[in-house]
Amino acid sequence: MRYSDWALGQFFEKARKEPYFKETLFVIVGDHGFGNEQQITEMDLGRFNVPMLMIAPGMQEKFGERDHTVGTQIDIVPTIMGRLGGDTLHQCWGRDLLNLPEGDKGFGVIKPSGSDQTVALVTADRILVLPKEMPPKLWEYQLGAEPTGKVIAESPDEAALKQKLESFLQTATKSLLDNTAGVIDGKPD
Secondary structure, three states: OHHHHHHHHHHHHHHOOOHHHHHOOEEEEOOOOOOOOOOOOOOOHHHHOOOEEEEOOOHHHHHOOOOOOEOOHHHHHHHHHHHHOOOOOOOOOOOOOOOOOOOOOEOEEEOOOOOOOOEEEEOOOEEEEEOOOOOOEEEEEEOOOOOEEEEOOOOOOHHHHHHHHHHHHHHHHHHHHOOOOOEEOOEEO
């Protein structure tokens, strides 16, 4: 990690001196986070907690130094396109994380790699974990230096979160089976 920090620091120190820097949006994203010593939910949230670093002139002034909106890889392209401006047509299921409706803190659908069939819907402070052929479990969580997680026995929003997760999965599955993923106006791109 220290090497990455050093290398990126060196890169940006040099890039800032180049003419292209003023007209470039740099986007840096890891492929996974760091697992926690002790998992706080059935899903290892540390592995899915991956920051996205966006560097461009005026970014910090407009959006602040940090934004804790929840998103996943499907949100990267729409977020980049939103920074570039203008009308854009893209084939991503994601959203522009820096232009969500007021009060929307984002969400993400995650699944471990491999044959594990568990899926989850993550929001700013909750995660609904849905193992295959088992009842869902809703957790309240907090990440950071000392991550915590606790099961929420009953919650009025559990049904809505479950419906959102299942709807996302059904839409994705149908799109893949019908070969309509990546189709714009009824025509493959």
